[in-house]
Amino acid sequence: MAKQKFGTAPVFFTAISTILGAIMFLRFGFAVGMTGLLGTFAIILIGHAVTIPTAMAIAEIATNQKVEGGGEYYIISRSFGLVIGSTIGIALYLSQAISVAFYIMAFTEAFKPLTAWIIDTYPLLPWAERLLEQPQTIGIPALLLLTLLILTKGADLGVKVLYTVVATLAVALVAFFIGTTDYAQANEIDFFNKYTVGSDLGDLVPTNPAPAAAPDSFEFGTGTIASMQAAPPPVEDPAPSFPRVSFFTVFAIIFPAFTGMTAGVGLSGDLRDPGRSIPLGTLMATIGGMVIYFFMAWKLSVSAPVEALADTDRLIMAEIAWQGWWIIPLGLAAATISSALGSILVAPRTLQAIAADNIFPAPAINRWISKGKGENNEPYNASLITVMLAAFFIMLGALDSVAEIISMFFMVTYGSLCLISFLNHFAADPSYRPTFRSKWYVSAFGAVACFGLMLFMNSTYAAIAMVFIGFLYVYISYSNPDKRSMALIFQGVIFQFSRRLQIFLQKADKEEKTTWRPSIIAASDSTFTRLGAFDLLRWLSQKYGFGTYIHTIDGYLSHESSDESAEIKERIIRMAEATDSRIYVDTIISPSYTSAIAQIVQFPGIAGTENNLLLLEYSKSNGEGLTNIIDNFKLIKSVNFNVGILSISERGFGLKRSIHIWITRAHYESANLMILLAYVLTGHPDWERAEIKLFAIFEESTMETEEQALYERIESGQLPISRNNIEILCRREDSDFRSVMNRRSHEADLVITGFRTEMIKRNGVQAFDGYEDVGNVLFVNAAEEVKIK
Numbered sequence: 001m002a003k004q005k006f007g008t009a010p011v012f013f014t015a016i017s018t019i020l021g022a023i024m025f026l027r028f029g030f031a032v033g034m035t036g037l038l039g040t041f042a043i044i045l046i047g048h049a050v051t052i053p054t055a056m057a058i059a060e061i062a063t064n065q066k067v068e069g070g071g072e073y074y075i076i077s078r079s080f081g082l083v084i085g086s087t088i089g090i091a092l093y094l095s096q097a098i099s100v101a102f103y104i105m106a107f108t109e110a111f112k113p114l115t116a117w118i119i120d121t122y123p124l125l126p127w128a129e130r131l132l133e134q135p136q137t138i139g140i141p142a143l144l145l146l147t148l149l150i151l152t153k154g155a156d157l158g159v160k161v162l163y164t165v166v167a168t169l170a171v172a173l174v175a176f177f178i179g180t181t182d183y184a185q186a187n188e189i190d191f192f193n194k195y196t197v198g199s200d201l202g203d204l205v206p207t208n209p210a211p212a213a214a215p216d217s218f219e220f221g222t223g224t225i226a227s228m229q230a231a232p233p234p235v236e237d238p239a240p241s242f243p244r245v246s247f248f249t250v251f252a253i254i255f256p257a258f259t260g261m262t263a264g265v266g267l268s269g270d271l272r273d274p275g276r277s278i279p280l281g282t283l284m285a286t287i288g289g290m291v292i293y294f295f296m297a298w299k300l301s302v303s304a305p306v307e308a309l310a311d312t313d314r315l316i317m318a319e320i321a322w323q324g325w326w327i328i329p330l331g332l333a334a335a336t337i338s339s340a341l342g343s344i345l346v347a348p349r350t351l352q353a354i355a356a357d358n359i360f361p362a363p364a365i366n367r368w369i370s371k372g373k374g375e376n377n378e379p380y381n382a383s384l385i386t387v388m389l390a391a392f393f394i395m396l397g398a399l400d401s402v403a404e405i406i407s408m409f410f411m412v413t414y415g416s417l418c419l420i421s422f423l424n425h426f427a428a429d430p431s432y433r434p435t436f437r438s439k440w441y442v443s444a445f446g447a448v449a450c451f452g453l454m455l456f457m458n459s460t461y462a463a464i465a466m467v468f469i470g471f472l473y474v475y476i477s478y479s480n481p482d483k484r485s486m487a488l489i490f491q492g493v494i495f496q497f498s499r500r501l502q503i504f505l506q507k508a509d510k511e512e513k514t515t516w517r518p519s520i521i522a523a524s525d526s527t528f529t530r531l532g533a534f535d536l537l538r539w540l541s542q543k544y545g546f547g548t549y550i551h552t553i554d555g556y557l558s559h560e561s562s563d564e565s566a567e568i569k570e571r572i573i574r575m576a577e578a579t580d581s582r583i584y585v586d587t588i589i590s591p592s593y594t595s596a597i598a599q600i601v602q603f604p605g606i607a608g609t610e611n612n613l614l615l616l617e618y619s620k621s622n623g624e625g626l627t628n629i630i631d632n633f634k635l636i637k638s639v640n641f642n643v644g645i646l647s648i649s650e651r652g653f654g655l656k657r658s659i660h661i662w663i664t665r666a667h668y669e670s671a672n673l674m675i676l677l678a679y680v681l682t683g684h685p686d687w688e689r690a691e692i693k694l695f696a697i698f699e700e701s702t703m704e705t706e707e708q709a710l711y712e713r714i715e716s717g718q719l720p721i722s723r724n725n726i727e728i729l730c731r732r733e734d735s736d737f738r739s740v741m742n743r744r745s746h747e748a749d750l751v752i753t754g755f756r757t758e759m760i761k762r763n764g765v766q767a768f769d770g771y772e773d774v775g776n777v778l779f780v781n782a783a784e785e786v787k788i789k
Contacts, residue, residue, distance in 0.1 A: 007272060011281025012288075013166045014342075018260025019289035020169055021339045022106030023253075023403070024296070025332040029316035031254045032300045033309030034245050040297040043251050047258040048290045050453065053446025054414040055261040055286040056438035057421035059279035064424075064434035072262055072413060073350045077357065079420045079489050083480060086359040087473040088416050089350060091465070095409030096347035097386045101393035102256070102402045103340035104143050108135040110333040112315065113325065139394045146340060147387045165338040172321070172331025173292070177299060179321040184303045252404040252457035257293070259410050260339070261286045262417075279436035344390075348382035355382070361479040404458055408465045411457075415450030418443045420489065427492025505609075516673075516786045518545035518680060519605045520644075522615035523596070525552040526625065527572060532648035532776060533617035534572075536681075538581035543683040547583035548606055549576075552596045557589050565589055593628040594635065601639045617646040620772075626765055633760050640783045642673060645755075647768060647777040654749035654775055656687050661694045662741055665706055667754030668713075670782040674752045677780065681750075690749070697729040697740055742773035751777045 032040045061075050073092055077085025115132050118124075124132070131137055261282050300309060303320045318328035354360075355369035373380045393402055424432045425440035454462040522537040524530070527549075534549060541547030551568055555561050565587040572585045584606045590596035605611045614636060618625035629645060636643060659678045663671045678692045698706040707728050714723055731740055745751050751774050759767045771777050 008277040008281045008284075010162065011277050012285050013162055015261045015282055015285030016289060017162065017165050017169060017335065017338050018342060019258065019285060020173070020292065020335065021257065021260065022103055022109075022332070022336045023257030024293070025315070025317055025328065025335065026106055026109055027253055027312070027403070028257065028293070028296060029300050029304070029309040030312050031250050032297055033306045033311075034250050035247055036306075037297055037301040039247060039250075040301075041294065042247075043254055044258070044290060044293050044297065046251065046449075046453070047255050048286070050255075050411070050414055050446060050449050051258045051261055051286055052283075052290075053418050053438070053442045053449070055282045056279075056436075057417045057443050057446065058262050059282050059436050060421050060434045060438045061417070061424075062278045063436045064432055072417065073353050076413075076416050076420065077353075079424075080416070081490075082357055082359065083473065083477050086354055086357060086476055087469055088412060089354050089359075090472055091409050091469055092413045093347055093350045093354065094389075095406050095413065096343050096350055097389045098393050098402060098406055098409070099256075099343040100143070100340055100347060100386065100390040102406060103336045103343060104139045104146070104390065104394055105135055105402065107142055107333060107336040107340065108138040109315065110329040110336070111138050113318075113329060136394055140391060142337075143387060143390055143394060146337070146344060147383065161338060161341065165334045168331055168334035172327055172334075175323055175327045176317055176321040177295070179303075179324060181303045181320055183305060187302075248453075248456045249404075249458065251453075252407045252461075254403075255407045255457070256403055256410065258289065259414075261289075276435075344383070344386060347386045348379035351382040351385060352377075352379035359476060359480065404461055407457060408454060408461050411450045411454045412465065412469065415447050418446035418450065422447060423489050423493050426496055427489055428496055429489075429492045516612070516676065517609070518613055518677070519547075519609045519611050520545055520613045520615055521548045521550065521600060521603055521605075521611045522617075523550045523552055523600050524617050524625075525554065525593075526617075526619075527551045527568075530617060530619060530648050532646050532652065533615055534575070535579075535653065536646060536778070537615060538576070538579060538583050539684040539687060540677065540680050541581070541583050542685075544680045546606055546609065548603060548611070549583050549585045550600055550603070551585070551587045552593070552600075553587060553589045554591070554593075555589055556591050561589050594632050597632050597635055601636065601641060611641075613642040613644060615644045615646065617648055618768075620647045620649045620777075623765065626768060630760060630764055633757070637757060637783075642783050642786075643781045644677070645768070645779040645781075647771065647779065649775050649777075651775040656749050657690050658748045659687075659690050659692045659750045659752065660745040660748040661692065662737075662745070662751065662753040663694065663696050664737065664754075665698065665702075666756055669785050670754035670780050672786040673782040674754060674780050676786060677778070678752060692725060694726045695729055695741075695744065696726060697731050697737060700730050703728075703730050736770070738770035742771065746773045749775060751775065753777065753779060755779045755781050757781065 028040075031043060035043065058072075058075075061079075073085070073089035076088050076092070079085070080088070115138075119129055119132060299320070300316070304316055308314060308319075309316055315328060315332070318324035321328050352370050352372065355366045358366045360366050360369070369379075369382050369385070371381055372378050396402070421438055421443035422440055425443065454465065518540055520537055520540055522533045524533045527534060537547045537549055549572065551572060553561065553565055553568065569585060569587045572587075575581075576583055576585055588596050588599055590599065601611075601614060603611060616625075616629050618629060633643075659681065661674050661678055663674065667674075675692075675694070681687050682690050682692065696706075696710055710726075710728070711723065714726075729740060729744070731737060741751065741753070751771075755767060768779065
């Protein structure tokens, strides 16, 4: 027989029973007493500014995919990737495990009337009396009993007690709202409850003097607070007689009261219509809980004085409720044991899911934690770890501090869920098709609110949490190098951002270019035998320029050549990563060098700018690659490209300490481009100590005229270089320009010189001969003079 599927009710009841939990009974009166009615309303609104976007985000994500083992961890890790996901997942697990301790500690508060009655009724030894007053006396046995129950009964126990817990909570709330006190009857209702919130929410400003302090003894059973008659206002010291706590400290203590809306998400696989039940049940519980908390704040403010409300040693709800002496402790016990039960069910499963992803460094640890028992793979070992962690925090015994720690980890988790929803909206992945959709701005606001409130609540705890999460991320990333791949959600966001940016740049009205920035595309079929072009491109693209490297593959497009192309591309990407290069790499399969060049010169620039320099290379020793360049030079110049041809020698780029630029009168048009490329090159750390020297060589007969013309160009700013960096040489009519260069630049690590299109047309391959005594030479041909300001 098929398993009966659930409707919306279990989602709603699971969430509302967690929302209306321990904090409501134990600390909500404290919040009203400390911040007043208006301040408590602000706490409720600010808290739900986080929880409502999170509820919408979790409903959206859960209706797009089945939430498997680990609940929220599964969503986060499958969205952000395993490294980031497991980092947040460990923080999530800690919040869930610490929540077990928190709820057990709250559970012990329900026994305070009983322990007080035992101490007053029976004569006990002093040590026995002190032992009975300690919350750990009841907390540790309760934790062990709960653990035994979970390990023997498993997850089925949770569903069975759900409706009983909800019914008990409903009775407790009805008893609270119908209860009355002499204080409420004797005092006129003051909407702002004696205090308003000043410009700083942490500053409480008295508006009416507080009445006389409440007596220490209260009568239970009638639902009234006895002997609370209005007293004449004190003449002096109208401030409260209890220690003040800042607004955001109170918020941090109260915030866990509003959480729990994600509790029903784990039922997604057991619902008839999760696309309807999860959003409806989650949002109904979140908004319904908010409404109840508003009315509770009003009820508390009119039923007891602020001194009684702010006293954390008193169960003030029990003193207000009808038959509160037994109904409210029973409701507290039911709520806390239900919440503890939920946490102790969820926390081990989160830890088990993290270990199943092999996140921890030792495989043996992962196997031991992820190992389950029985048909349902109950997380037995993970439960033992959770119980020990919970026992540690129970022994600490500080309920409010534990609440603040939980709030920090909840904020990280909720902020992550809102961020996932926002990024999925922006990534526009067609596979992301939730049946319920939140709004992107709601999710964005929720994420910002979560991370911002962490700092306001407790900056010390927030700093510790951030350092802890940062340490976790570095450690997990280091110990799991195989899991560092970028998650699809980030890829989608980057692709969408890049697409929109490119379209914006294409459509935007652009100012006329007054400066030149290199946007270089390099092509080579010998990437793995001659690295010169690859290295030069990555140096030029490090800081000032943009670079695209294309490896050409000779052949026709086929399944085999496509696989080869993908493999070569991966190799080049690894080369770029190893050298920390900022270049984009790709491959082209083409049957001829001519068709490859025709495609390359039409490539779009990667940064929204058109490519303006084509970089090619050949081997100086055997001339390999030069013939192809010469044969296709006319095609290259048809698109008016600046061209750089790198002649690679066996010496390579040497020590990268000297760059020599050689110009003649015929190279004036390319001179600025050569100088600029040299300066851009020195922007890379490998070349930052290099000395740039410019040699201007002229024939003896025109030496004086040419020298004067050169200096005039420098003075007018047409050549961006100091006269101190220029050496003017005289070439006798019986000597060759190349012989002078070979003699003066034989130790230079890179020589840059110009060439003219007519020289290639006239001399062909021989135009690049005669440079045997120098190292690598970059021949530059500018399509037009580059103007530099």
